[in-house]
Amino acid sequence: MTESDSFSWDLPGDARIVALVHESAERERSTTVVDAIATAIGRRREHTLVLGTEPGPNPLDELAGGLESEGWSAFFAGRARLTEVAVQRPECPYLYLPAGRDPEEVAELLLDDRFTTFLERVREREGTLFLVVSERTPLAPDLGSHLDGYVALGDVRRADSAEFAYYGRVRYDAADAGAAAPEDEASAVVETAVVDETAAVDEPSGADEEAAAEPDREAAPFGPETSPADPAAPRRRLRARSVVWLLVVAALLLGGWWIYRNPGPVEGLLTRLRSMVAEPDASAPVPESVAVPEPAPLETAEETEPEAGAERADTVPDASPGTPPDSPAAFDAASGGLAFDGAAERPFSVLMGSLRDPADAESRIAELRAASPGSLFFAAPTPVDDVLYHRVFAGALGSEAEAAALLDALVRAEASGEANPWQLRPARLAYDLGLFAERAAVEARIAELSSRGIPAYSLATPLEGRAVFRVYGGAYEDEQAALPMAGILEAAGEAATLVPRRGDETPSTS
Numbered sequence: 192m193t194e195s196d197s198f199s200w201d202l203p204g205d206a207r208i209v210a211l212v213h214e215s216a217e218r219e220r221s222t223t224v225v226d227a228i229a230t231a232i233g234r235r236r237e238h239t240l241v242l243g244t245e246p247g248p249n250p251l252d253e254l255a256g257g258l259e260s261e262g263w264s265a266f267f268a269g270r271a272r273l274t275e276v277a278v279q280r281p282e283c284p285y286l287y288l289p290a291g292r293d294p295e296e297v298a299e300l301l302l303d304d305r306f307t308t309f310l311e312r313v314r315e316r317e318g319t320l321f322l323v324v325s326e327r328t329p330l331a332p333d334l335g336s337h338l339d340g341y342v343a344l345g346d347v348r349r350a351d352s353a354e355f356a357y358y359g360r361v362r363y364d365a366a367d368a369g370a371a372a373p374e375d376e377a378s379a380v381v382e383t384a385v386v387d388e389t390a391a392v393d394e395p396s397g398a399d400e401e402a403a404a405e406p407d408r409e410a411a412p413f414g415p416e417t418s419p420a421d422p423a424a425p426r427r428r429l430r431a432r433s434v435v436w437l438l439v440v441a442a443l444l445l446g447g448w449w450i451y452r453n454p455g456p457v458e459g460l461l462t463r464l465r466s467m468v469a470e471p472d473a474s475a476p477v478p479e480s481v482a483v484p485e486p487a488p489l490e491t492a493e494e495t496e497p498e499a500g501a502e503r504a505d506t507v508p509d510a511s512p513g514t515p516p517d518s519p520a521a522f523d524a525a526s527g528g529l530a531f532d533g534a535a536e537r538p539f540s541v542l543m544g545s546l547r548d549p550a551d552a553e554s555r556i557a558e559l560r561a562a563s564p565g566s567l568f569f570a571a572p573t574p575v576d577d578v579l580y581h582r583v584f585a586g587a588l589g590s591e592a593e594a595a596a597l598l599d600a601l602v603r604a605e606a607s608g609e610a611n612p613w614q615l616r617p618a619r620l621a622y623d624l625g626l627f628a629e630r631a632a633v634e635a636r637i638a639e640l641s642s643r644g645i646p647a648y649s650l651a652t653p654l655e656g657r658a659v660f661r662v663y664g665g666a667y668e669d670e671q672a673a674l675p676m677a678g679i680l681e682a683a684g685e686a687a688t689l690v691p692r693r694g695d696e697t698p699s700t701s
Contacts, residue, residue, distance in 0.1 A: 196349075198342050198359030200231045207314045208322065209358065210341035215325035217345050220363045222250040224344050225323055228361065233284030238318035240277075241287045244301060244328050246294040251323065255287035256280055262291025267305050268611045285321075295545040295575045295582075296613070301329065310337045329576060527626040527659045534652040534693040537587035538619035539594040540666050543568070543607060545580040549644070552581035559585065560698075562606035566597070567696040569648035571618070571665040572675050579675055584618065584666055587650055587696055591615050618666035620673055622680060622687040625662045633660045633697070640664070643683045650694025661694055 202209065211228060213221035225241065233239035242263065243251050252258050257278045265271040279286050290297045300306055313320045314337075322338070326347050340356030343349055345363055543559060546552045552570045559568045563585075571582045585601060588594040594615045601607040607614075624640065624647055627633045633649045640647040640662070651658045664680065664687060667673040673689055680687050 196360050198228070198361045200228070201235070202232060202319070202358060203356075206339045206356070206358070207318065208310050208320050208337055208339050210322045210324055210338055210355075211344060212324055212326055212341050212347045213344040214347055215327050217363070218245070218325075219250045221323075221344050222254050224361050224363060225251060225321070226254060228342065229285040229321055230283070232319060232321075236319050238313075238316065239285040240313065240318060240320045241285050241323060242320055243288065243290045243323050244297065245323075245325070246290050246297050247292055251287075252289050255283075255289070257287055257289035260289050260291075262297075263288045264291035264293060264296045264300055267300050267303070267309070268296065268613055270609050270611065293545065294578065295580055298329065298576045299613075307337050524626055527628075527654060527661075530652050530654040530659055531626075531661055531693050534650075534695075535589055536619060537589055537650065537692045537694065538617055539588040539591055540584035540586055540616055540618045541588075541594050541598045541601070541607075542582060542614045542616045543585050543601075544583040545573075545575070546583065547578070547580060549581050549646070552583050552646075555583045559583070559601075559606050563601055563604045565698060566601070566606075567648060567698045569666070570646040571667065572646070572679060573665075573667070573672055574675050581646070582666075584616070587666070587692055587694070617668045619691055620665075620667045620669070620689050621692040622664035622673070622676060623661060623690045624664050624685065624687055627660045627662065628657070630658075630660065630697070633662060636662050640685075645679060645683055645685065649697050650692070651697045652694045660697060663692060666692065 211221075211225050213224070229239060229241045241251075241255070243249070243257075245251070247262065248258050252260075255278055260276045260278055261271050262276055263273075266273050266276050273288075276291075277286050277288050310320065310322075336354070338355045340358050341350075342358045343360040345361075347360075349357060349360070544552075544555050546555065549570070549572075556568045556570060559566070566585055567587060568583065568585050571584055573580055573582045585606075586594065586597045588597060595610075595612075598607065598610050598614055602610050624645075625636055627636065627649075637647045637649065645664060647662050647664050649660045649662045651660045653659075665673060665676040667676070667689075670689060677687075677689075
């Protein structure tokens with residue numbers, strides 16, 4: 192590194208939005224450097240802010256005192272005022288805005304227009320904002336038009352770009368020297384309210400209320416200067432792969448034992464696959480989606496030999512073992528499939544939370560069912576920035592307006608906090624996990640899937656005056672988001688097809 196490459200502990204007068212880019216593996220050491228830079232500049236400039244992008248709690252939260260704050264994600268989402276989430280240590284010349292606790296919300300808001308609008312408001316009011324990011328942080332593709340420049344911390348690679356300036360580098364051992372920079376006598380005390388909250392974020396409307404697409408790592412222009420390897424990373428990856436293989440082997444052994452003890456559902460699966468190959472009768476009338484009546488037993492069709500050259504319509508047995516011989520356990524799967532093909536799509540759900548632990552997601556669902564017993568709640572494993580979260584959804588709705596109405600109802604029932612348009616999520620695709628004629632069979636199927644770590648739920652549609660049910664797994668905007676669920680199903684030995692979600696809600700009792 193040349194001497195001219197060192198950060199001068201000052202910024203040009205027009206530098207207002209500046210990124211402090213650190214190595215993702217050096218969060219604790221970077222915290223000291225960030226504090227030193229912000230302190231040195233904050234003594235010279237009024238309205239200096241430090242905005243963290245890593246969900247807390249983290250070392251910067253601990254240093255700045257932001258452990259109890261809901262974070263700026265709550266401000267952008269409309270759940271808190273800016274003065275309620277900002278924190279400032281005594282005698283500290285800068286204001287700190289922690290990111291918040293929800294990693295998924297933070298990642299999506301970093302790509303949202305509301306975030307870049309906020310940066311422009313800071314610039315217009317002649318404030319200075321340090322954006323603390325790691326070299327892996329996904330940022331909006333057009334951030335270059337809002338970012339004036341950046342300072343590299345540690346061994347972060349210098350990214351030569353015409354879009355923003357490079358202000359130099361601070362090695363970790365240079366932070367103490369920067370913190371001791373002389374104070375500008377003309378510097379005034381930093382005010383707590385640095386931005387007019389009422390004008391900071393333009394209210395979005397319509398499709399603008401949707402959070403941006405999942406983060407794209409290629410949007411982050413920074414990386415390690417020499418790609419230094421984390422010495423513990425190979426061991427962690429090896430342990431992770433070992434755990435995954437052990438889980439896969441355990442799932443296969445458990446699946447084999449279950450198939451041995453319960454051959455009926457497996458035979459039904461093979462039957463269902465054969466029926467999917469059958470050519471549906473396009474001339475058959477397709478009923479419109481209406482309110483689902485109470486399910487009534489379906490008569491088992493008398494088996495007859497198929498005519499020459501014709502496909503036979505196979506049947507799907509009840510998923511619960513030990514079904515009595517005289518129980519109406521089968522129905523015409525082809526007709527049931529046609530009924531669902533004609534039912535209305537349900538492309539929206541309301542996001543009620545994103546949790547890393549599936550057990551926490553189940554607990555959240557139990558809480559929601561207690562608060563709103565008549566609503567449908569389910570979980571959908573979904574990747575966000577290469578991390579798997581278990582999204583907890585409410586409802587399967589036909590439009591964004593219906594989803595908004597459900598969210599308002601859940602707020603009134605105290606099942607949700609303040610309504611946030613970001614919670615209205617497109618989720619039109621789900622995995623087809625079977626057709627059933629009886630509600631008891633549906634509940635048994637959902638319970639059996641849950642015992643193998645597969646979250647599921649059901650929707651219904653009328654068929655000849657009776658209700659038929661389809662069990663679904665997940666709820667996704669596109670095929671890419673559905674890939675983790677496909678892996679879970681494959682590991683469990685479940686053959687499933689990703690289909691448009693159709694039918695009417697049938698909230699589970701379990």
